[in-house]
Amino acid sequence: MESERELLFVEENPRKGGLRTIPFIIVNESFERVASFGLQSKMIIYLMTYYNMSAATGTSILGLWNALSNGLALFGAIIADFYLGRYRAVAYGSISTLIGMIILWLTAMIPQLKSLSCSEIHHVCNGPTTLQLAVLFSSLGFMSIGAGFVRPCSIIFGADQLENKKNPENQRILESYFNWYYASSGVSTILAVTLIVYIQDLYGWKVGFGVPAILMFLSVLTFQIGSPLYIKVKAKTTENLVIGLFQTAVAAFRKRNTRLSSTNYDELYRWPLESEVLPPSKDFRCLNRACIIEDPQRDLNPDGSASNPWNLCSVEQVESLKALIKALPMWSTCFMIFVDMNIFSFSLLQTKTMDRHIFPHLQVPAASFSVFMITALTIWIAFYDRVLIPLLSKYTGQPRGLSPVTRMGIGLIASGMSIALSAITESIRRQRAIEEGHEDDPNALVNMSAMWFVPQYALLGVAEATHGVGQVEFFYALFPKSMSSIASSMYTVGTAVSSLLGSILVSSVDWLSSTGGKTSWLSSNINQGHIDYFFWLLSFFSFLNFLYFLLVCRFYESLNDGRSRSSHVAKEKECDYRLLHES
Known part of the structure; x- marks a missing residue:
């Protein structure tokens, strides 16, 4: 090809x-x-x-x-x-x-x-x-x-x-x-x-x-x-990916009554003609109907191309649609970790009211505390690449130490722990502010070091490092070569969706917690509000999301158990997913 x-x-x-x-x-x-x-x-x-x-x-x-x-x-x-x-x-x-x-x-x-x-x-x-x-x-x-x-x-x-x-x-x-x-x-x-x-x-x-x-x-x-x-x-200018995915879905629906064969590969459409004859995977077998040639004289042009791409698609197009469908459940598990990162901006209101001195003459600006998260992310990636991979690969047998799926799970756990720790720290900070008589003054300085927020920033940095790299590797291997840039963009689009979900969540909590004339959890006066309650809510959602992640992993495991590897699939099982044919 x-x-x-x-x-x-x-x-x-x-x-x-x-x-x-x-x-x-x-x-x-x-x-x-x-x-x-x-x-x-x-x-x-x-x-x-x-x-x-x-x-x-x-x-x-x-x-x-x-x-x-x-x-x-x-x-x-x-x-x-x-x-x-x-x-x-x-x-x-x-x-x-x-x-x-x-x-x-x-x-x-x-x-x-x-x-x-x-x-x-x-x-x-x-x-x-x-x-x-x-x-x-x-x-x-x-x-x-x-x-x-x-x-x-x-x-x-x-x-x-x-x-x-x-x-x-x-x-x-x-x-x-x-x-x-x-x-x-x-x-x-x-x-x-x-x-x-x-x-x-x-x-x-x-x-x-x-x-x-x-x-x-x-x-x-x-x-x-x-x-x-x-x-x-x-x-690859010969075909449009998005249109091709729609064509595959339409063709499969039109042929929904066509009998599926698991052995006759001659009736499968492939393009270009010199490409290797490879059977479609057994995942989502209903989509395999889209590449079945029912009547060669009707379905094919003299040069061997499909006469109607909305009725006949190549095996590669079918596998591309399957890859996207299989990626969506795992992709959806990333939303919560990005929501946690976006909501962490509330920490700015907290650190503004605390002692931010590292040394007597060195004070960290409240808006710069994210440096601790980024520093932890950078250190973890270098430490994992140079120290942990050589050690873990000896025990796991995988060249990357841990599979991308395992690292994504670790990232979700670290993110949930970070939010839970934030809830505990805010409870202590708010109690001290009230005890010191600052309930009506959200700008008053509380006698508490802002360095208590460093551990949760560091945990969030580790979460992003393990989950982010693992997710990109997961999609990069799951998608065909022709969709490799989309593999990278899935991570970025996930942050966009998470920003929207985070905004909806903040607005909903602010409205629900302020009904009946009560002070909102997310009040501008954080000493009267309850940001700690909001963080506990996020922790609960993170826990539910991790359970959902485990369920999704079972879904991928069932797909792996039910398929046989073909010659176009990598023989070495490095992760909990299949490497698709690189077209």
Whole structure:
């Protein structure tokens, strides 16, 4: 097949790809992350100050921006896989992000592009004009489009450079690459929430927005410098993935009365014709009807292609739809861990009222406590890759130490423990605040160290490291090669869905807990509210989600038990799932 010929071309051309290309790719992603996350950290203050938005309006806009950036990842992955190719997707996405950052920087540089602050016009606040909002939203839109292309495609583009089936260490190299890619992302995020925020505080918005724009320019430049060395797998333009999935479902429904045969492979449609005759898997056998040739004269064109793709689909299309269906249950188990991470922003209100000194003359800003989470994430990935994998692989027999499914389960447990610990800590903090007479003053300093929040931040970092890497590896192996960018985007789209679910949960709890004139659990006065009750509710949901995760694992185990492996399936069972044919 075409992709196999491309892979053979890759293996026979040592001048392309390899480890030497990875620095260009990781630097591109790192600079993009520093620039993007550096802007997001204090963006709410910029909107409230220069666009005279309320906190609720500004938060809503930023929430939509974040959801759009993550949600576009799925569309960016599809366009990359079937139209642009991953190289052009990353290149165009980086340029789009750069354009957005330049426009945002111009809003800080040109007074006419933003509203006057209230203090400048004697506290009479005028809202932004339509033009000013259009410029602002266009900058956010360009950055969202860029993120939708870069984030799902960059990590898989790096895997393209390293994949070599003839190398017995290929799998180990890929696993190490995935780990170090995420470690570099963690370091980049640390720099974003510390260095960029410090520059914005010290030098103002003109410099604070200019530095991310310069870093994004360097990101684009670095990626283009490595262009001659890259392996550029061409997009599969002959068919559209989304349409193909719908065609498969429609064809299977139309042939719902067709008899299924488990032995006659000659009646199965394959395209191109020279591809190997492989039987479809036994999972969701009802979908196998879509690739059965009932009448060759009616169903096939003279060149062997399907005369009606809505009535006859290839085995590969059927397997792609099966892979997506099988991924959905495991994908849905990730929502709760992302909800926990998003809800953790309430910790900002808590740490603001506590002693944040590490040393007598060193105080951690309340908004920078997420550094502890990112630091734990980075340290864990490096520790697992260099220390635990060699030790665990001797006992588990798996080159990656623990299977992706096992690591995802560990991440869910760590996330639940983090939220439960947060509930305990908040109960203690609230009790001390009341005992010290601060019940009516949410800004009063409580005689309690904010360092009590470090363990839960660290646990959350470990949860994201184990679950995030494991989930990407799980989908990367489960999906066919043609859907590899979608494997990466599933993680990003999951964060978008979780943001929406988290917002609904917060609104529901706030409304239900304040009925009858009672003080809401999520009151702005956290000494009167009960954030600890809310954290206990999240802990309960996390426990239910873990039980659901175990049930989903049983589902995958039953699929493995009921199938026989074919020649296109990897013989080594490294995980609790099957590796699909790489088309």
